[in-house]
Every structure is written in structure tokens, then in C-alpha cells.
Amino acid sequence: MDSGKRILEVRSLRKHFPIQRGFFQKTVGQVKAVDDIHLHIDEGETFGLVGESGCGKSTLGRAILRAIEPSSGSVRFKNRSGGIVEVTELDPKELRALRKDMQLVFQDPYSSLNPRMTVLNIVGEPLLCNQIAKGDQLRERVKQLMEMVGLDSRHLERYPHAFSGGQRQRIGIARALATEPRFLVCDEAVSALDVSVQAQILNLLKELQERFKLSYLFISHDLGVIRHISDRVGVMYVGKLVETAHTEALFTRPMHPYTEVLMAAKPIPDPRKKKRKAVLPGEIANPAKPPEGCYFHPRCPYAAPVCSEKAPPWTEVEEGHYAACHFAGQLDLQGAGAS
Amino acid sequence: MSEEHEVLLQIKQLKTHFHLDEGILKAVDGIDLTIKKKRTLGIVGESGCGKSVTSQAILRLVPEFAKLEGELLLHRTKGNQKGEQVDLAQLPLRSKALREIRGGEIAMIFQEPMKAFSPIHTIGNQLMESILLHQSDNRKEARHIALGTLRKVGMSNPEQRLNEYPHQLSGGMRQRAMIAMAVSSNPSLLIADEPTTALDVTVQAQVLDLLNELKETVGTSIVFITHDLGVIAEMSDEVAVMYLGKVVEYTDVDTLFHGAQHPYTEALLGSIPSISRSGARLDTIEGTVPFPMNLPSGCGFYSRCKKAVDGVCNVADIPLVEVSEGHYVRCLLAGQ
Numbered sequence: 058m059d060s061g062k063r064i065l066e067v068r069s070l071r072k073h074f075p076i077q078r079g080f081f082q083k084t085v086g087q088v089k090a091v092d093d094i095h096l097h098i099d100e101g102e103t104f105g106l107v108g109e110s111g112c113g114k115s116t117l118g119r120a121i122l123r124a125i126e127p128s129s130g131s132v133r134f135k136n137r138s139g140g141i142v143e144v145t146e147l148d149p150k151e152l153r154a155l156r157k158d159m160q161l162v163f164q165d166p167y168s169s170l171n172p173r174m175t176v177l178n179i180v181g182e183p184l185l186c187n188q189i190a191k192g193d194q195l196r197e198r199v200k201q202l203m204e205m206v207g208l209d210s211r212h213l214e215r216y217p218h219a220f221s222g223g224q225r226q227r228i229g230i231a232r233a234l235a236t237e238p239r240f241l242v243c244d245e246a247v248s249a250l251d252v253s254v255q256a257q258i259l260n261l262l263k264e265l266q267e268r269f270k271l272s273y274l275f276i277s278h279d280l281g282v283i284r285h286i287s288d289r290v291g292v293m294y295v296g297k298l299v300e301t302a303h304t305e306a307l308f309t310r311p312m313h314p315y316t317e318v319l320m321a322a323k324p325i326p327d328p329r330k331k332k333r334k335a336v337l338p339g340e341i342a343n344p345a346k347p348p349e350g351c352y353f354h355p356r357c358p359y360a361a362p363v364c365s366e367k368a369p370p371w372t373e374v375e376e377g378h379y380a381a382c383h384f385a386g387q388l389d390l391q392g393a394g395a396s
Numbered sequence: 397m398s399e400e401h402e403v404l405l406q407i408k409q410l411k412t413h414f415h416l417d418e419g420i421l422k423a424v425d426g427i428d429l430t431i432k433k434k435r436t437l438g439i440v441g442e443s444g445c446g447k448s449v450t451s452q453a454i455l456r457l458v459p460e461f462a463k464l465e466g467e468l469l470l471h472r473t474k475g476n477q478k479g480e481q482v483d484l485a486q487l488p489l490r491s492k493a494l495r496e497i498r499g500g501e502i503a504m505i506f507q508e509p510m511k512a513f514s515p516i517h518t519i520g521n522q523l524m525e526s527i528l529l530h531q532s533d534n535r536k537e538a539r540h541i542a543l544g545t546l547r548k549v550g551m552s553n554p555e556q557r558l559n560e561y562p563h564q565l566s567g568g569m570r571q572r573a574m575i576a577m578a579v580s581s582n583p584s585l586l587i588a589d590e591p592t593t594a595l596d597v598t599v600q601a602q603v604l605d606l607l608n609e610l611k612e613t614v615g616t617s618i619v620f621i622t623h624d625l626g627v628i629a630e631m632s633d634e635v636a637v638m639y640l641g642k643v644v645e646y647t648d649v650d651t652l653f654h655g656a657q658h659p660y661t662e663a664l665l666g667s668i669p670s671i672s673r674s675g676a677r678l679d680t681i682e683g684t685v686p687f688p689m690n691l692p693s694g695c696g697f698y699s700r701c702k703k704a705v706d707g708v709c710n711v712a713d714i715p716l717v718e719v720s721e722g723h724y725v726r727c728l729l730a731g732q
Contacts, residue, residue: 324626
């Protein structure tokens with residue numbers, strides 16, 4: 058993989074939220090929601106980000122877009138003219154221009170659309186405020202966008218309440234695509250949908266990707282969805298990436314015990330395969346007070362003394378397969394099977 | 397589906413219709429189900445198919461303006477009517493018998509434990525309330541039972557939890573408390589309405605294991621309602637697939653996953669992204685679930701079905717037919 062194909066490169070990205078107490082709002086600690094993340098995404102590629110609630114996957118997605126300000130680190134993005142920009146150093150005006158290239162699709166199709174705006178206004182808003190189109194031209198473009206995502210373009214004047222959950226998610230996608238972005242962050246974009254509708258939206262996202270050469274950062278807690286849509290996958294635990302690899306490699310040869318546990322915990326829709334390994338004890342660590350050493354060691358079935366003393370380094374175990382575990386590559390971990 | 401399992405609850409032609417200004421909303425429209433002792437019946441379907449209303453109808457928890465028809469024959473295991481069969485649908489809403497059955501014999505676990513618990517009472521008080529209602533008049537003894545149940549569901553630090561409020565517990569712990577409340581009076585039937593949908597996978601695995609364990613040790617039957625076919629595969633003995641208020645397929649779990657005959661079941665199974673394969677394209681079901689009001693006659697799935705035949709499927713209501721022993725399908729084309 059040469060770096061010329063990269064659309065996004067994230068280095069040592071951190072987002073720490075201060076914990077403030079008392080009358081003077083003294084800072085008494087830090088929640089390390091995103092802690093020293095390295096990742097890259099190629100053009101036309103889908104990077105799947107998976108983890109349990111509270112692991113910081115949404116914060117990471119937003120910090121990359123600077124929808125929340127990262128604490129430190131670097132986000133390098135290739136804009137549409139081919140130049141590399143450092144997103145974290147842009148001033149507000151430059152950032153606004155760049156936002157045309159990077160958009161966000163939200164989880165909840167009910168709360169992410171303004172109930173008092175028509176579809177025309179919702180989908181047309183990014184075109185208006187970026188001064189791309191107005192008037193009849195805007196109307197035409199919105200019609201086009203609606204047909205692109207599989208909606209009836211006669212429904213321009215309708216309000217969100219007249220649409221079902223799946224259709225609303227399509228409106229959200231149309232809005233994100235309005236400025237012809239090259240990179241989309243899909244934050245749990247299919248989690249609120251029924252499985253048959255979820256399949257429709259996943260297929261739509263794949264089609265759009267092929268048609269417009271889009272790159273996705275696809276955030277989900279559902280390993281099945283992640284395996285289906287991603288080219289490469291990153292697994293997060295308490296603010297840190299614990300493993301990234303190509304999808305096939307990750308699912309057939311996981312290198313981090315947490316990845317193994319996540320896969321084993323996912324119920325398989327086949328009663329003949331329902332033999333599950335031992336259930337993971339305990340709960341996800343508190344990001345305000347994470348344990349010493351490896352954050353996963355109190356729950357890890359393979360933990361050794363070194364795990365509670367030293368944080369594991371981020372190492373490339375095989376080509377393109379990174380893991381943060383002292384024993385990466387030495388453990389015999391079970392995957393979910395080849396496809 | 398062998399004879400050795402005694403029938404606990406027999407649902408016959410259960411209907412729940414809501415009479416609204418716009419028309420009649422048929423949320424549950426004539427379902428027949430059998431719940432056997434120590435078995436788990438899974439009910440699966442997409443949102444709006446009537447699976448939750450079914451579970452609420454069993455406990456008569458539907459609003460009073462809803463019209464409930466059919467029979468809910470419960471084999472009672474407690475109280476002075478022990479051993480008798482009562483029809484829950486005929487019991488007066490404020491009767492003593494219904495109060496005994498709710499929580500005492502049939503208990504319910506809700507999806508959102510945060511909404512199901514009162515935020516201003518401690519976990520201990522809420523647990524003891526149901527115990528005081530059904531088992532004991534002595535507060536000390538009730539507290540003792542509550543403590544024992546919390547231990548049984550694997551709650552860490554049970555003594556401390558009794559004095560805590562729901563917001564102080566994590567999602568998984570709250571769901572455990574909810575389960576503790578439901579099993580505290582050893583019910584013969586546990587209705588679990590999407591109990592793990594709001595939980596993370598690793599916590600979900602813990603809760604599913606706990607429910608299976610309780611089924612073995614306490615010997616309760618479970619009605620497990622979910623939209624997740626993976627969970628169904630793991631939990632159920634028998635499965636009913638619901639669509640638009642009707643059961644479209646009803647069989648044992650193995651047949652459902654390896655010999656489904658209804659096009660809707662097949663389509664549902666095809667649309668799950670699996671963790672053991674990465675496919676190019678998922679099968680989808682075109683369109684969306686119609687609104688269950690003023691539906692055209694014929695099969696409810698007609699508008700979305702790939703195999704539908706005009707003039708056959710959209711003429712009259714389709715009956716639920718037994719295609720092989722214990723395997724019921726509501727499709728005229730089943731087996732073809």
C-alpha cells in the first residue's frame with residue numbers, strides 16, 4: 058500500500074475530556090476518550106471501527122472531522138485537488154471549505170433531521186450554505202440526490218415524519234452526499250434499523266461507494282455489519298485501538314484477546330453452531346480511571362504479570378496487521394471462520 | 397416437539413385490535429401459540445409486527461380501549477387454584493387472581509431497565525415490593541429473599557446494591573436487577589421482551605447465559621421476544637416468526653434455520669450480515685412493512701414477496717398450515 062492512495066492519515070490523535078469538580082471547576086482528572094490513535098484510510102476504502110459503547114469510537118469519528126476539537130495529534134487529509142492538508146491546523150474558514158469533502162451520517166434517523174424542515178430544505182441546506190446551488194438549480198440537484206439514494210423525488214415537500222426509519226436514513230445519506238464529498242464518517246448508520254432495512258442501506262452505501270469512489274469510516278458495534286462492509290477493521294477498547302487488520306485477516310486470525318472475545322460473544326444465527334466459549338467476566342473499564350498496564354488485563358483470559366505493569370506497544374505483527382498486546386502473535390486465538 | 401413437555405400456556409386465536417379514529421389497527425390478529433414447561437419460545441419479527449403487544453396481551457397490559465379476543469389458557473401452578481386451567485383473557489382486570497398471576501406466575505423483563513425501574517426508589521425497595529406482594533409479609537424475610545435473588549443473578553456486591561438507585565448501576569447490572577425482580581417469586585413463565593437489545597455484545601452474552609441458567613435451575617418457561625435472529629438461535633427451543641400481527645412460521649429452532657419455508661423467514665435469514673462470511677451483496681426485502689391498518693385482503697407479505705403470484709396470494713386470507721409435524725407455515729406456496 059503506497060501512501061499516494063491515502064485519503065486520510067491519523068497520527069497520535071488524542072481527545073481528553075477534563076473532569077471538573079467543585080466551585081472553581083478544578084480539573085481533577087482526564088477521561089481519555091480517544092488516546093493515541095494511529096490509522097489510515099485509502100481512497101475508495103471502507104475502514105470499519107468496532108467496539109462496545111463508551112469505547113470512544115464516535116468521539117474518534119468526530120475528532121477526525123473536527124466536529125469536536127482534538128486535544129493533540131495530526132489528521133492529514135487529501136483534498137479534492139490532491140493536496141494534503143493538516144486538518145487540525147486549519148482556521149475556521151479553511152475548515153469550512155474542507156467540510157465539503159468530509160461529511161457525517163448519523164445514527165438516529167429520528168433526531169438527526171429537523172422535523173420542521175421539508176426534505177428539500179434538509180438535503181438542500183449544505184448546497185445553500187456552501188453556495189453551490191440555489192433556486193431551480195438547487196431543486197434539480199436535490200431531486201437528483203433523492204433518486205440516487207432510492208427515494209421518490211416527488212416527495213420533496215414532505216416533512217421527515219412522513220417517512221419510515223429506513224427512508225429517513227436515506228435522507229440523511231442524501232444530505233451527506235449533497236456537497237459531493239470524498240470521505241464519509243458513518244456513525245452507527247444502520248444500528249437503529251430493522252435487519253431487512255439495514256440490508257437495503259448497507260447495499261446502498263456499497264453502491265454509492267463504487268459509483269463515487271467514496272471512502273468510509275464506518276463505525277458500528279455490530280461485528281456482522283463490520284465484516285460485511287469493511288475492507289479493513291479497527292477494534293477499539295477504552296479509547297485505544299487494540300487491533301487493526303484487513304477484514305479477512307482480522308476475522309480469521311485475530312491477534313488481540315479482546316477481538317477474540319468480541320467475536321465469540323456475538324450470537325450466530327445458526328442453532329447448530331451455538332457452542333459458545335466462556336463468557337467474558339466483568340464490564341468495560343472506566344475510562345476516567347483505567348487500570349494500570351494493558352486496559353484489558355483485568356478481563357483477559359491470557360493475562361500475565363507483565364500485562365498489569367506495562368502498557369503493550371502498538372506493533373505490526375504481520376504486514377498490515379497491528380495489535381497492542383504483549384503476546385500478539387504468540388497466542389492461539391480463534392476467529393470467526395473464513396468466508 | 398415431543399409430548400413429554402407439558403403445556404403451560406395455550407394461546408388460541410389471540411387478537412388485539414386498537415380502535416382508533418383512523419380505523420382499526422390490528423396489532424395482533426389471530427395467533428395460536430403453545431408454551432411448554434421448561435421450554436423457550438422465541439418470537440421474532442421486525443418492529444411493528446406485534447411481538448411486544450402479544451407479550452403485553454398475555455399479562456393483560458394492553459390499554460383498556462384495545463379490544464382483546466381469544467383464549468389465554470394458563471395452567472396455574474400456585475395459589476388456591478393450583479392445577480386448574482384459567483383463561484387469562486376472561487379474568488376481570490382488577491381481580492385478585494390476575495394480581496396473583498402478574499409477577500407471581502408470569503413475570504416480565506422489559507427492554508429498557510432504566511425506564512422500567514422507578515428512579516426515586518432504591519433497587520432493594522423495588523425488589524422487595526414484589527416479594528412482599530407475592531411471598532412474604534415480613535420485611536426482614538423479604539430483604540433476605542431479595543439479597544438471595546441478587547446473588548443468584550450474579551450481581552456484584554449485593555448488600556450495597558440493595559441501597560442503591562437505578563442510575564447508580566451500569567446497563568448490564570440494571571438488567572440483572574430487572575431479571576432478579578422477575579425471578580424473585582419463582583414464576584412459571586418469564587416473558588423477556590428484547591431484554592438484551594440495549595446491551596453490548598459481551599454483556600448480552602452474560603445475560604443470555606444467566607437466563608439459560610435460570611431456566612435450568614428454577615425450571616421456568618421463557619417467552620423470548622427479539623428482532624435478532626442470532627439471539628433466537630442461541631436461546632429458543634421453538635420459534636414463531638411474526639409479520640403484521642400474524643404468525644407466518646412456527647416450528648422448532650433447527651427447522652427454522654435449516655428448513656424455513658415461508659418467503660419472509662427466508663428473506664430475513666438472508667439479510668443478516670454474518671461474522672463468518674463477508675458477502676458482496678445482502679439479500680434485502682424490498683419496500684417496508686405496511687402500516688397495519690386497512691390492509692388489503694390476502695397475504696400480508698404479498699407486496700414485498702419475490703415469489704408472490706397475482707390472483708393466488710392476494711385473494712383471501714392465508715391459513716396457517718401444518719406442512720410437517722410441528723412445522724406450521726402461513727403460505728400457499730410453501731413446499732413448492
